[in-house]
Amino acid sequence: MTNKEIKIAYKEFESIDQLSAQERKTALAAIEATASSYAPYSGFNVGAAVMFSDGEIIKGSNQENAAYPSGLCAERTALFYASAAHPDKTMTAIAIAASQNGQLCSTPATPCGACRQVMAQYQFKSGVPMKVLLVGASQIWVFDKVDDLLPLIFDSI
Ligand code: THU
Secondary structure, X not given: OOOOOOOOOOEEEOOHHHOOHHHHXXXXXXXXXXXXXXXXXXXXXXXXXXXXXXXXXXXXXXXXXXXXXXXXXXXXXXXXXXXXXXXXXXXXXXEEEEEEOOXXXXXXXXXXXXXXXXXXXXXXXXXXXXXXXXXXXXXXXXXXXXXHOOOOOOOOO
């Protein structure tokens, strides 16, 4: 038997002003996208922004439903919309932000497992690392690729 360990590397910033111009644009788009969230049940307003290699950004937000499982997270709303609208473009980054009662959450919201799996698929489709920016008011966490948020990605088919 061998004990194994997986380490997750990410960078933490205190303000979006410390990000590169491209990262800042993506982070701000995710914050903006929280405004279009439809979350009458949870009151948790999530925004996501997908950046393409040509600089275009597609925004999405969580959309809830009275039949709870029929709703969708912000990340998947943005990723599915981005791929459907621009099937031939390369996704290079996704930023995620969350707000409650109109206030950006202090610490970053971390994506659910299903959204991480969908990010992994579009990273695979794009063929380049997809940076993940988790944007909070007092902390921003930057992961260089989806693998860092989803170790041992399923890629066996
Ligand atoms: N939510 C997201 O939009 N993204 C996530 O990664 C986790 C959760 C949404 C789903 C639901 O509308 C609300 O947050 C509360 O779970």
